[in-house]
Amino acid sequence: MSSRGVILGRVRRAIADVRQDDTPYGQAIDRSYLREHGARSVAETVDLLAENLADYRAVVHRTTDDELSELLMRLLAERGTRTVLVPPELPSHWLKAVDATRVHDRAQSTPAELDRVDSVVTACAVAIAETGTIVLDGGPDQGRRRVTLVPDHHICVVHVPDQVVSSVPQALERLDPTRPLTWISGPSATSDIELDRVEGVHGPRTLEVVLVSGQPRAEATS
Amino acid sequence: MSGTFVGMPAFPEAAHEAVHNATLRGNLRHATHTIRAKRAKAVAEVSDWAALREAGKQIKDHTLRHLDRYLVQLEESVTTAGGTVHWAADADEANRIVADLVKATGETEVVKVKSMATQEIGLNEALLEEGIHAYETDLAELIVQLGKDRPSHILVPAIHRNRGEIRDIFAREMSEWGRPAPEGLTDTPAELAEAARLHLREKFLRAKVGISGANFMVAETGTLVVVESEGNGRMCLTLPETLISVVGIEKIVPTWQDLEVFLQTLPRSSTAERMNPYTSTWTGTTDEDGPQTFHLVLLDNGRTDTLADEVGRQALRCIRCSACLNVCPVYERAGGHAYGSVYPGPIGAILSPQLRGTQSEIDASLPYASSLCGACYEVCPVAIDIPEVLVHLRERVAEGGLTTRDGNKVVLKPAKGHAAERAAMRAARWAFSHPGALRTGQRLASRTRRFHPRTLPGPGRAWSASRDLPAMPAEPFRDWWQRTQGGRKADSK
Numbered sequence: 002m003s004s005r006g007v008i009l010g011r012v013r014r015a016i017a018d019v020r021q022d023d024t025p026y027g028q029a030i031d032r033s034y035l036r037e038h039g040a041r042s043v044a045e046t047v048d049l050l051a052e053n054l055a056d057y058r059a060v061v062h063r064t065t066d067d068e069l070s071e072l073l074m075r076l077l078a079e080r081g082t083r084t085v086l087v088p089p090e091l092p093s094h095w096l097k098a099v100d101a102t103r104v105h106d107r108a109q110s111t112p113a114e115l116d117r118v119d120s121v122v123t124a125c126a127v128a129i130a131e132t133g134t135i136v137l138d139g140g141p142d143q144g145r146r147r148v149t150l151v152p153d154h155h156i157c158v159v160h161v162p163d164q165v166v167s168s169v170p171q172a173l174e175r176l177d178p179t180r181p182l183t184w185i186s187g188p189s190a191t192s193d194i195e196l197d198r199v200e201g202v203h204g205p206r207t208l209e210v211v212l213v214s215g216q217p218r219a220e221a222t223s
Numbered sequence: 224m225s226g227t228f229v230g231m232p233a234f235p236e237a238a239h240e241a242v243h244n245a246t247l248r249g250n251l252r253h254a255t256h257t258i259r260a261k262r263a264k265a266v267a268e269v270s271d272w273a274a275l276r277e278a279g280k281q282i283k284d285h286t287l288r289h290l291d292r293y294l295v296q297l298e299e300s301v302t303t304a305g306g307t308v309h310w311a312a313d314a315d316e317a318n319r320i321v322a323d324l325v326k327a328t329g330e331t332e333v334v335k336v337k338s339m340a341t342q343e344i345g346l347n348e349a350l351l352e353e354g355i356h357a358y359e360t361d362l363a364e365l366i367v368q369l370g371k372d373r374p375s376h377i378l379v380p381a382i383h384r385n386r387g388e389i390r391d392i393f394a395r396e397m398s399e400w401g402r403p404a405p406e407g408l409t410d411t412p413a414e415l416a417e418a419a420r421l422h423l424r425e426k427f428l429r430a431k432v433g434i435s436g437a438n439f440m441v442a443e444t445g446t447l448v449v450v451e452s453e454g455n456g457r458m459c460l461t462l463p464e465t466l467i468s469v470v471g472i473e474k475i476v477p478t479w480q481d482l483e484v485f486l487q488t489l490p491r492s493s494t495a496e497r498m499n500p501y502t503s504t505w506t507g508t509t510d511e512d513g514p515q516t517f518h519l520v521l522l523d524n525g526r527t528d529t530l531a532d533e534v535g536r537q538a539l540r541c542i543r544c545s546a547c548l549n550v551c552p553v554y555e556r557a558g559g560h561a562y563g564s565v566y567p568g569p570i571g572a573i574l575s576p577q578l579r580g581t582q583s584e585i586d587a588s589l590p591y592a593s594s595l596c597g598a599c600y601e602v603c604p605v606a607i608d609i610p611e612v613l614v615h616l617r618e619r620v621a622e623g624g625l626t627t628r629d630g631n632k633v634v635l636k637p638a639k640g641h642a643a644e645r646a647a648m649r650a651a652r653w654a655f656s657h658p659g660a661l662r663t664g665q666r667l668a669s670r671t672r673r674f675h676p677r678t679l680p681g682p683g684r685a686w687s688a689s690r691d692l693p694a695m696p697a698e699p700f701r702d703w704w705q706r707t708q709g710g711r712k713a714d715s716k
């Protein structure tokens with residue numbers, strides 16, 4: 002018999018004592034846990050996102066759509082970035098003020114080539130306020146998973162409040178499981194040496210998150 | 224089966240050694256107390272913790288009750304998404320499958336992301352016999368691998384090493400494996416992490432094959448989930464051309480929605496964070512993004528035997544968060560190595576004897592590696608009643624009875640002569656001559672009182688099997704033990 006048959010046979014014998022229960026799965030689990038923790042206004046949810054991102058050592062900036070390009074230029078210049086990775090459909094006006102050389106990730110590019118790029122700028126799919134998490138789903142404004150992994154500096158742009166949800170349950174509702182997802186909560190870290198947290202091991206050691214609101218800054222509600 | 228550390232002394236002897244190693248104990252104590260306090264804070268942040276814990280338990284129990292159905296569904300969805308599914312009944316078969324898959328790529332090097340399942344089956348050693356070098360990329364695993372050492376904790380496997388030891392290991396061994404440690408390496412954690420980053424980066428960038436485990440597999444979508452901190456997981460999951468994931472059959476959850484429970488409870492229970500730095504999910508293969516070939520090896524290796532045990536099967540709910548290790552007074556004293564398995568601490572004490580059977584001395588003694596204080600049960604995010612399973616396994620060791628090995632029902636003989644009793648006595652002598660190991664937990668002892676009237680818990684269980692025992696007094700077991708020298712002196716209270 003194949004091992005598949007062997008294992009399935011063992012499983013069936015192992016659970017032979019269990020009473021037949023045909024409750025549909027949707028009703029089988031008591032899901033009385035909360036969909037989100039606490040009641041917050043939209044502005045407060047965005048504030049919580051900013052706070053939790055910063056708590057896990059992401060550098061948080063807030064700006065408006067009009068001023069985004071200026072801000073990105075400044076952030077990249079301050080970092081001394083000469084080359085910046087750009088996902089295929091990053092809105093072109095985001096980088097219009099940026100001097101650094103654009104690098105595109107092609108399917109044939111090798112990881113070693115990406116390793117020589119200074120920074121990467123992407124959008125995101127959703128951001129979670131309660132946990133300070135941004136989620137990438139490989140959309141055309143985010144690029145392949147590796148572009149946000151190999152370079153040492155990642156700037157991620159989040160549209161607020163549209164892309165912000167409160168909680169993990171709400172994020173999963175918005176996400177498409179068939180896409181490869183990367184959930185990021187702060188820069189990579191390790192606590193393997195005497196439980197001392199050290200930021201930045203293999204992923205980007207610097208994570209900057211730019212929260213962009215549609216309206217001019219003066220009218221922002223937060 | 225593999226996974227037993229060969230020549231491993233039974234728990235009491237191994238623990239005895241550990242207790243006398245001051246560095247080890249100091250490191251462990253610092254570590255477990257630090258995480259313990261952080262975890263309590265992270266859990267207190269979510270007001271619905273009890274409901275999340277209950278839902279997690281129910282999801283896992285439901286899955287186990289219908290495991291055949293969900294395994295078949297998972298196989299279909301992974302296959303539809305472009306992956307290939309393999310089934311491995313035991314460690315040898317899993318190792319053979321992986322070795323053949325690697326050889327088919329023509330590669331002789333693989334990068335690995337920390338995985339309990341591949342440690343359990345001894346994959347690295349098996350691959351080496353086939354001429355394939357497996358590089359561990361988790362910082363702690365790297366420390367363990369370079370130090371030719373064994374892991375001692377689920378989450379922080381090098382918890383028994385302090386920074387000075389790590390510096391020495393890096394300075395001495397890195398050049399053997401690839402890029403040497405930087406000149407003048409000091410023992411600051413940041414410098415050590417940087418040395419690991421540089422050493423491993425060249426391996427990631429050229430790796431063609433990655434090997435992983437998974438924290439969860441979603442049956443309805445075929446999605447696998449890896450939860451990590453350092454980014455070495457992302458490297459292994461996305462840069463290579465071929466990805467091979469070895470995952471225990473109990474890691475299934477039925478639906479995508481179920482992740483909303485575990486992605487809240489796992490990070491808070493393990494690293495005591497609201498969310499761990501990186502979580503990767505993937506469903507089969509994605510065109511032009513990540514590995515273009517994906518193999519999933521579904522591993523039994525004693526899990527179906529565990530599933531056949533009505534009391535013991537709850538151990539399969541475990542999501543390997545390691546919270547139970549960090550609160551365990553016995554683990555804190557004895558250290559992870561004493562458990563003689565890749566699964567240390569309270570979960571190891573109930574999982575290893577079930578996955579491997581209770582024939583060996585170490586596995587027969589593991590159910591006694593506990594004071595039954597109940598702290599492990601309190602913190603477990605899937606509510607595994609570890610004390611209940613421990614008592615059940617003690618009964619099995621002492622009295623024998625019906626169990627399942629390799630899918631067959633077998634009747635175990637009671638442990639020969641008074642072997643179990645002797646093991647129990649040794650464990651007891653160790654534990655009770657170190658009352659500090661137990662004091663922390665004693666206040667919780669009342670929670671296990673439901674076990675007391677019929678059978679004497681703790682090391683005395685084997686004892687009570689062959690002697691009439693007075694009704695369990697309400698006093699703490701430790702006090703009772705010391706007062707009566709384990710029942711040998713007349714109970715004169």
Ligand code: SF4
Pocket residue numbers: 492540541542543544545546547548570599602603604605606607
């Ligand atoms: S038994 Fe519970 S607490 Fe221990 S590692 Fe498993 S899930 Fe975590």
